[in-house]
Amino acid sequence: MQDSEPNSAPLRPGQPRVVPRPQHNISRANISESALRVLYRLRQENFQAHLVGGGVRDLLLGHEPKDFDVATDATPEQVRQVFRNCRLIGRRFRLAHVQFGRDIIEVATFRGSGSDDGESPERQVRDGLIVRDNLYGTIEEDALRRDFTINALYYDIADLALIDYAGGLEDLRAGRLRLIGDPVKRYREDPVRMLRAVRFACKLGFTIEPETERPLFELGHLLRDIPAARLFDELLKLFHSGYGVAAFEKLRHYGLFGHLFPATEACLAQEDHAFPITFVNRGLANTDKRLAEDKPVTPAFLYAILLWEPVRRRWEALVAQGMATTEAILLASAEIRAGQRPLIAIPKRFSLPMHEIWALQPRLEQRDGKRPYRLITHPRFRAAYDFLVLRAEAGEADPELADWWTRFQEASSQERARMTDPSPRRKRRPRRQKRSESSA
Structure with a gap:
């Protein structure tokens, strides 16, 4: 200009x-x-x-x-x-x-x-x-x-x-972002303007003028008056524009994130060994990188990242109560999705793949026999694998497990057979071969 x-x-x-x-x-x-x-x-x-x-x-x-x-x-x-x-x-x-x-x-x-x-x-x-x-x-x-x-x-x-x-x-x-008119009145007219303020500040690298910024700390509750479908669209503009990490940090800074994702915010506030924040940051950074490289991204993976921590904690709580792992992850997923639905309407074409990404996490721990071969053909396997890698990088999942799946995808058929052979069978083979030689 x-x-x-x-x-x-x-x-x-x-x-x-x-x-x-x-x-x-x-x-x-x-x-x-x-x-x-x-x-x-x-x-x-x-x-x-x-x-x-x-x-x-x-x-x-x-x-x-x-x-x-x-x-x-x-x-x-x-x-x-x-x-x-x-x-x-x-x-x-x-x-x-x-x-x-x-x-x-x-x-x-x-x-x-x-x-x-x-x-x-x-x-x-x-x-x-x-x-x-x-x-x-x-x-x-x-x-x-x-x-x-x-x-x-x-x-x-x-x-x-x-x-x-x-x-x-x-x-x-x-380089200044300023609302026209009285900021409190303009935010009350349309609370989505608070999200737009965050989006433009991140996108343009502008500072928010003090009078425009001050109400952001106080009026987040107004976002609950916005139709859930409209909030879904607005959040995609925030997190799928290449500056998701900065948007996440600003939303938390102004207290807006908790009004959009209350279950996730409750987990982030407790910080279990910094896993939640590290995982969300890594996940959003991965999305930003893919966008910068002009690679495809999906809202299913984005929301799987943003809602994973409350799902994980509920899953672990149900397992501790004696519920089977597979049943527990399905119930935890259903509960968290039901709680989030009134706030942000995630369409089924995204919420179902999101659920499958979560449901495959415990199945990725099963590496014996034919299970890995069946799992690798699952339509959501690649997304679930990428999700596991992020969990491992954040310190929340076993890095050896993520490395095993990386090697399994690249291995030859003979190598895959060795990787999926149960350990007891591998120990018996040398003894059977020795008896055969002695008998001969």
Whole structure:
């Protein structure tokens, strides 16, 4: 981002800072073709059309945006009339998705400021929480309805200028994350903004402005008012973006992690020889590394890591009470998943593989006979093996066991036969051979 300071004269309230094209570094060459098609088509239909949010922010920082969002004065219905390849989504926050193959451009209508009494059918507020927000307004109102100043920057396709109503350019230069308006009120309107504050701080390496940071220590309980399915999506953005370790540490620092994973936090607070924290850190570091190497990751493995410690402790407690190992791990898994479900809705396509990763851990200790051959063909074997390796690296599982499975996968058929032969049989063979020679 260029360091020039256009329009340096004091601005009147509501007056935007406008940065003409020669004084900023955003180029249309770096904007996706699909986003440009949407912007130009809206302009042709005499609507305002602006690139807004994270795409503008990342372009100014020299990063490659993952998404491009568009803001306009066209209503969602009008957007759908303009684009045949458009569908409308959302009830709480009505949006238009314009699809070009796999590329989806999100188009939002300018939101109005409205009233906070929650009486309008288009904008409903309950105990400070916005449950519906489809009251439309001007670009000025829309800017001040956004969460962070650095996400309230607009790129106008009409003249290619930048428009800043909230001081976002200054915060961007300072590496500062600041909420627009009163932080407590804005967090109460949408508690997910607390997770977004952590995410942007980790992703961008920004500091959180003190007034924006202070409520993070106090308002974590509000996250329990958020739909469990939405929290699942938000946490994937946190932990599957390449900075999972930093996100985990910040969530615990602000006391937010305990409101999301109370059973895990209770175990981490007790710290059994530092196994829990070491294991979670190693697991998240492994995920960050795979993402950096452009390797696939799955939410099943992520949540298996985050919830393993309460499962392990319950499993061990049930075994100590006399329950069989296999039955105990299944019951422990079911109990912890049931307790977590009201907080974060993990879809079955991920919760079942997560359960299988846990259930295979005691089976990995069975190395005799045909069991290893059957186990290595299990669809979740590789994930369960990787999970065992992390446990061993954290000091929670036997490193020799993890090493045995590493060698078994690489061994020849003859070597595998020797590795799985029960020890009593190995001792008898030399004696039978000796008797045979004597008899001859």
